[in-house]
Amino acid sequence: MQSVRYKRTEWNTIRVIKRKLVNFRSGYDVCPTVLDIHPVKNTCNLDCQWCIGRNSIETAEFMKWEKLKQVFDRIFIPEQKMHWPSEVHYCGHNSEPLLNHDLVINSMKYLKSKDVILSIITNGICLEKYLEKGNEIYLVDKLSVSLDVVNDAHFKEFKKPKADTSIDSILKSIETINRNKDKHNPGLTTFVTFVATPGTYAKQEWADFFVRLKDIGVNHVRVRNDYTCFDKDFYNDVKNDIQQIAKEMDADCISYSRNPPFDLEYKEFWPRNEKCRHCFGLRLWCTISADFRLYSCAHVASQLYKPLVDLNENNDWYDIYLERNNDDFERKPVELCDGHCPSTMYYLNHAEVLDGV
Numbered sequence: 339m340q341s342v343r344y345k346r347t348e349w350n351t352i353r354v355i356k357r358k359l360v361n362f363r364s365g366y367d368v369c370p371t372v373l374d375i376h377p378v379k380n381t382c383n384l385d386c387q388w389c390i391g392r393n394s395i396e397t398a399e400f401m402k403w404e405k406l407k408q409v410f411d412r413i414f415i416p417e418q419k420m421h422w423p424s425e426v427h428y429c430g431h432n433s434e435p436l437l438n439h440d441l442v443i444n445s446m447k448y449l450k451s452k453d454v455i456l457s458i459i460t461n462g463i464c465l466e467k468y469l470e471k472g473n474e475i476y477l478v479d480k481l482s483v484s485l486d487v488v489n490d491a492h493f494k495e496f497k498k499p500k501a502d503t504s505i506d507s508i509l510k511s512i513e514t515i516n517r518n519k520d521k522h523n524p525g526l527t528t529f530v531t532f533v534a535t536p537g538t539y540a541k542q543e544w545a546d547f548f549v550r551l552k553d554i555g556v557n558h559v560r561v562r563n564d565y566t567c568f569d570k571d572f573y574n575d576v577k578n579d580i581q582q583i584a585k586e587m588d589a590d591c592i593s594y595s596r597n598p599p600f601d602l603e604y605k606e607f608w609p610r611n612e613k614c615r616h617c618f619g620l621r622l623w624c625t626i627s628a629d630f631r632l633y634s635c636a637h638v639a640s641q642l643y644k645p646l647v648d649l650n651e652n653n654d655w656y657d658i659y660l661e662r663n664n665d666d667f668e669r670k671p672v673e674l675c676d677g678h679c680p681s682t683m684y685y686l687n688h689a690e691v692l693d694g695v
């Protein structure tokens with residue numbers, strides 16, 4: 339089995355996962371292709387109303403680069419190149435990853451030398467500081483900024499910044515990155531994401547804002563529902579609005595088959611009540627928490643759940659993965675979690691998806 343990396347970062351996530359699933363179903367051992375890293379635990383510079391980690395009672399923690407390097411050295415072994423992850427995402431479910439500047443920059447340099455695709459999912463506030471400190475932020479290939487709202491009044495009311503900041507200053511950072519990316523990393527694409535809620539959404543105001551984002555070089559805009567709001571009529575209207583706005587802006591839904599000039603898409607996700615039959619998180623898209631425990635997805639990477647292993651204990655990455663009983667990977671996470679999977683895992687964990695591969 340050969341690991342494949344697609345040159346165009348837009349293609350990589352879905353295509354490599356699909357390919358790994360085919361290999362898995364053919365009886366090969368498969369190691370995760372996407373690695374989520376949580377550089378920070380339970381510390382954020384915002385307090386968003388819809389944050390899934392809002393009520394977290396975990397101890398705050400910052401991941402240490404020296405320790406992460408030891409873990410990476412056990413993953414990126416030259417003889418195991420065919421099993422290396424092809425993408426690493428810096429994110430967090432109750433934390434802002436960019437608060438850990440040294441870890442993010444040092445680890446991005448390490449991973450870039452291994453040809454890994456790098457993604458950051460951030461609220462955007464720290465980008466200004468990163469740009470002041472140097473050009474390393476341009477090492478990232480996919481920069482996703484969760485802006486969620488389009489005006490400062492809503493920013494203050496629904497996201498409660500802990501320091502003085504504004505939407506304009508976040509947009510300024512995104513604009514700077516887009517303006518200079520040809521010099522540093524022409525393949526870099528930028529995403530801006532929104533959570534539509536009855537309290538924040540207004541069609542014309544959001545449509546005008548999307549035009550502004552397009553003007554500053556943003557490639558993808560995604561609007562999603564608030565997982566805690568079940569007003570389906572409201573979301574039907576939002577969906578129709580976004581489709582209409584996309585048409586007016588001549589913007590398709592996200593296309594992975596062409597260069598991304600500008601896309602606008604609405605994505606809906608309703609948590610299910612019934613449990614998943616199996617979970618492919620540990621096999622395909624796992625999470626290393628700030629305290630170096632290995633979990634099956636970002637949503638369960640906390641002390642409330644049981645990790646598969648503790649990476650502090652010098653576990654050999656390939657002993658964890660190769661020739662391991664699949665029950666550990668597929669069933670145990672499902673027994674331990676409440677089944678509210680992140681959106682990609684939600685689809686992968688459905689049998690119908692697998693049947694179509």
Ligand code: SF4
Pocket residue numbers: 382383384385386388389390391392430431432433434461
């Ligand atoms: S920025 Fe993200 S982690 Fe921080 S409060 Fe908002 S949703 Fe939660």
Ligand code: SF4
Pocket residue numbers: 614616617618619634635636637638671672675676677678679680683684687
């Ligand atoms: S929430 Fe979904 S993806 Fe996460 S561990 Fe549970 S079944 Fe797996």
